[in-house]
Amino acid sequence: MPALEAAGMTRRERYEQKQRLKSLLIAAASTVCVIAALVILVPMTPGWEKVQKSFFDGTVLAKTFPKLLDAFTVNVMIFAWSAPAIAILGLLIALARDAKSPALFPLRIFGAAFTDVFRGVPVILTVYLIGFGIPGLGLPRPWNSPFIWGSLALVLTYSAYVAEIFRAGIDSVHPSQRSAALSLGLSERQVMRDVILPQAVRNVVPSQMNMLIALQKDVSLLSFIGPVEIFRQAGVFKSLFANFTPYVGAAIIFLIVTIPATRYADYLMARQMRERR
Amino acid sequence: MHKIELHGVVKRFGQNTVCDGVDLTVEKGQMVCLIGASGAGKSTLLRCINLLEPIEDGAIFLDGEDISIPGLNPQRVRAKIGMVFQNFNLFPHMTAFENTMLAPKRVQGLSKSQLKSEIEELFERFELADRMHNYPDQLSGGQQQRVAIVRALAMKPEVMLFDEITSALDPQLVGDVLDVLLKLKSQGMTMILATHEMEFARQAADKVCFLKDGRIIEEGSSEQIFGTPKRPETKAFLARALK
Numbered sequence: 006m007p008a009l010e011a012a013g014m015t016r017r018e019r020y021e022q023k024q025r026l027k028s029l030l031i032a033a034a035s036t037v038c039v040i041a042a043l044v045i046l047v048p049m050t051p052g053w054e055k056v057q058k059s060f061f062d063g064t065v066l067a068k069t070f071p072k073l074l075d076a077f078t079v080n081v082m083i084f085a086w087s088a089p090a091i092a093i094l095g096l097l098i099a100l101a102r103d104a105k106s107p108a109l110f111p112l113r114i115f116g117a118a119f120t121d122v123f124r125g126v127p128v129i130l131t132v133y134l135i136g137f138g139i140p141g142l143g144l145p146r147p148w149n150s151p152f153i154w155g156s157l158a159l160v161l162t163y164s165a166y167v168a169e170i171f172r173a174g175i176d177s178v179h180p181s182q183r184s185a186a187l188s189l190g191l192s193e194r195q196v197m198r199d200v201i202l203p204q205a206v207r208n209v210v211p212s213q214m215n216m217l218i219a220l221q222k223d224v225s226l227l228s229f230i231g232p233v234e235i236f237r238q239a240g241v242f243k244s245l246f247a248n249f250t251p252y253v254g255a256a257i258i259f260l261i262v263t264i265p266a267t268r269y270a271d272y273l274m275a276r277q278m279r280e281r282r
Numbered sequence: 283m284h285k286i287e288l289h290g291v292v293k294r295f296g297q298n299t300v301c302d303g304v305d306l307t308v309e310k311g312q313m314v315c316l317i318g319a320s321g322a323g324k325s326t327l328l329r330c331i332n333l334l335e336p337i338e339d340g341a342i343f344l345d346g347e348d349i350s351i352p353g354l355n356p357q358r359v360r361a362k363i364g365m366v367f368q369n370f371n372l373f374p375h376m377t378a379f380e381n382t383m384l385a386p387k388r389v390q391g392l393s394k395s396q397l398k399s400e401i402e403e404l405f406e407r408f409e410l411a412d413r414m415h416n417y418p419d420q421l422s423g424g425q426q427q428r429v430a431i432v433r434a435l436a437m438k439p440e441v442m443l444f445d446e447i448t449s450a451l452d453p454q455l456v457g458d459v460l461d462v463l464l465k466l467k468s469q470g471m472t473m474i475l476a477t478h479e480m481e482f483a484r485q486a487a488d489k490v491c492f493l494k495d496g497r498i499i500e501e502g503s504s505e506q507i508f509g510t511p512k513r514p515e516t517k518a519f520l521a522r523a524l525k
Contacts, residue, residue, distance in 0.1 A: 185371035185430075188332050189385035189437060190361035199384060203375045 058248075065250040069242045073254050076238035080224045083156055083234070087224070088217060090160045095167030102172060105193070116168070123165035129226055132158040136230035151231035159227070163220055170212045174205035211277055214270035218263055235259075283346045285310045285472045286331065286441060290340035291350075293323075293330055293496075300326045302496035303340065308441075308489075311470045313463075315483040315504075318493035319519065324476035325368075327493075328443045331474070332365045344441070361389055364434030365443040368450050370426040372418040378405070378429045379414045382436045389437070397436075404432045408462055424455030431462055442466065444475040460486075480523050484508045492516045 014022070047053060101109070102116035123131065135158040140149035147153075178201050186196040228237035235255050242251035286308040293301040301323045308314050316324040329335045331342060333349065333356040342350040349359045373381050382401050386392050405414045408428050418426055427447055434442060444463070448456045460482050466473060467486060477483055483490055483504060490507040492500045492515070500513045508524075511517045 181367065181369060181371045182373065184329075184334055185365075185367060186373070186384075187334060187356075188360055188363075188365040188367075189434070190357050190389040191385060192357055195388050199388065200373055204373075207375065 060249050060253050062246075062248055062250040065242075065246050065248050066254050069239075069246075069251045070254050072242070073235055073238055073251065073258060076233060076235040077258050079232055079234040080221070083152065083159075083224045083227060083232070084221055087156050087159050087163070088220060090156075091163045091167055091216075091220070092213075094160060094164040096171055098164055098168035099171035099175065100197075102168070103175065119161075120165045120168055123162045124169070126162075128159070128162050128223055129229065131162050132226050132230060134158070135161070136227065151227065155227040155230050155232065159220065159223060163216060163223075167213065167216055170209050170216065171205065173212075174209035175201060177208050178204045208277070211270055211274040214266070214273060218266050218270065221262060221266070222259065284308060284343070285312070285345065286474070287343040287346075288327075288331070288340065289343075291327070291330060291337050291342060292339035293326055293335055294338050300496050301330065301337070304493075304496070304498055306491065306498060306501075308472060308474060310472055312488045313467050313473045313475065313486055314489045314491065315487040316474065316476045316491050316493055317478075317480065317483060317507075317519070317523075322493040323496040324493055325445050328365065328445050328474060328476055331441075332363050332443055333359055334365075357389070361385075361437055362439055363441045363443060364437060364439035366427070366430050366434055366445065366447050368446040370418070370423070370430045370450070372426055372430055372433070374418050377415050377417055378410065378421070378432075381418070381429060382433045385433070385437050401432075401436055404435060408432055408465075422455060423451045424458045427451065427459050428462055431459075431466075435466075441472045441474070444473065444477070446476050446478060448477070448479055478523070480508075480520070492519065494519075 048057075098116050098119055101112040102120070104110075104112050104116075132155060136151050136155035139154045140151060143149075182200055182204070183196055186200040187193075191199070225234060225236040228234055228240075233241075235258060239251040239255040243249060284307045286306070288304050288306040291301050291304040292299065304323075304327060306314075316327065318324055326335060330337050333354075336352065337350055340350070341348050344359065344362065372378070373384070376384065379401065382404070383394065383397055386397055386401075387394065402411070402414070405411045408431070410425065410428055410432065413421060413425055413429070418429070421429065431442075431447075448459050451459065456479070460479065463473070463475070463482075464486060475483070475487075485504070487504045489501060490504050491498045492507065492511075492513070494515050500507065500511065500516045507516065508520065511520060
């Protein structure tokens with residue numbers, strides 16, 4: 006048909022374009038309907054005014070939001086020094102668990118015990134035990150700071166998980182890579198450092214991203230032992246204004262950070278899946 | 283003195299005996315081809331010679347020195363014996379050049395500037411100069427395998443082991459890789475190949491060994507093995523392989 010050829014489209018392409026347009030229109034119309042229903046119907050529900058006042062009070066949000074952001078910098082700080090410590094300790098534990106030399110046997114046992122203990126205990130319990138317990142021994146300032154011991158509790162717990170992920174990464178490198186490296190005359194240690202580890206670390210980046218996101222949220226657990234971070238600050242405002250909006254404000258701040266981060270981790274994961282295929 | 287000598291080499295994986303008393307001598311500059319069905323023990327034998335697999339019994343000699351003594355540090359031996367694998371096994375996180383430089387840098391302690399010209403020359407010689415800074419996944423199978431050969435040669439080995447190095451290649455890429463082997467042979471490299479390329483073995487091998495169930499049951503010059511095989515198993519295998 007001359008008309009089709011002029012448009013530069015095959016029958017199939019034209020059909021698919023039509024289908025795409027149709028699904029787009031349907032999706033748009035359905036979304037508009039649902040949003041309209043929510044906007045109209047939700048305020049009509051009994052008690053909505055009370056809910057709105059208690060959780061979504063604009064003036065309270067405006068008053069508290071800047072202070073909440075300030076408090077969030079405390080979270081960011083704790084996160085910023087804990088994350089590198091976790092990466093290093095996690096990697097060391099993973100390597101310790103794979104140590105082959107008999108002289109390093111105690112290190113292997115220690116690595117196994119470490120991961121068992123800190124993966125087996127609820128984070129909040131570790132935070133209380135170390136974050137409250139150790140300053141409670143009567144250490145002099147500044148060594149009694151809950152920032153130090155609270156962060157340590159997070160570092161220990163998260164290192165245990167991160168170490169297991171690194172170990173899985175090391176196992177994921179095909180044994181033929183090791184054979185090839187050994188056949189060139191490299192030592193076991195050189196094979197690990199130059200050939201296995203770089204590939205292992207790259208393989209587990211998406212999984213470790215998820216650990217970072219979880220850590221970012223769990224920093225708030227330190228509020229129970231003293232530091233005034235965002236969650237605790239929101240609690241103060243809640244009492245002050247007798248209103249839950251500050252908590253919602255805190256949640257919004259978390260989401261601004263975690264949603265892009267999770268999306269990015271998902272993207273990395275999807276890309277890796279594609280590459281493996 | 284033989285370059286390589288195997289005496290009654292036995293290798294077991296659990297209950298499974300893969301090499302069952304292998305005797306073999308390889309002279310300097312010889313190209314020896316190991317042929318036989320999959321699972322006959324060709325690959326395992328090569329891995330034993332490179333000390334990637336410890337042997338249960340027997341002995342392996344390199345220049346008259348027993349290299350199969352339990353507890354011997356394998357690094358020094360492996361630096362003298364290069365090996366190339368069926369699936370290339372290039373390191374995917376390094377360029378072809380970095381793949382090649384890693385072992386000389388780490389094992390011989392040479393610097394990048396000391397190695398650069400030498401490695402460039404190797405890439406040049408095997409027609410890979412324009413591919414030197416590509417990552418393995420940017421290379422064709424044939425190019426990857428040639429880089430793997432260059433990587434092994436950079437250690438200046440005295441013996442090269444080739445483990446079915448053309449089996450994972452598209453048929454039109456096999457020729458390039460086999461040409462590299464001929465080039466090495468003409469330069470006097472001592473080589474042991476496990477191979478399914480019967481035509482190549484027939485033309486290029488100085489000695490052909492037929493393996494079955496972990497033993498060399500017949501060996502001789504290529505004319506002898508391909509022309510007048512004595513054992514019925516060899517005849518049957520060749521009849522199928524050359525069809």
